[in-house]
Amino acid sequence: MALWLAIVLMVVTLLVGGVLGFFLARRWFKKYLEKNPPVNELMIREMMRQMGRTPSEKQVRQILASMNQYK
Known part of the structure; x- marks a missing residue:
């Protein structure tokens, strides 16, 4: 028991x-x-604007792709 x-x-x-x-x-x-x-497109655009650059859509996509590659 x-x-x-x-x-x-x-x-x-x-x-x-x-x-x-x-x-x-x-x-x-x-x-x-x-x-x-997590980082998204809006955050990338804002970071680039703070650095004094206006990012193109292609640049934003490239940065996102390179960040997703290392995940």
Whole structure:
């Protein structure tokens, strides 16, 4: 009887730990993305404007392609 109870407790503990770990990881990742959003076209255009350049569409696409290549 004690062996059966120990096995059930281990399985329940693993399930609860897995569910809890999933939600904690999900919460951490959402906070991370809020602080560090992925780079998009608008951000690239704004960075180039701050450097004193007006980027063409081709330049923006090239920068995005080169950044996606290293992901």
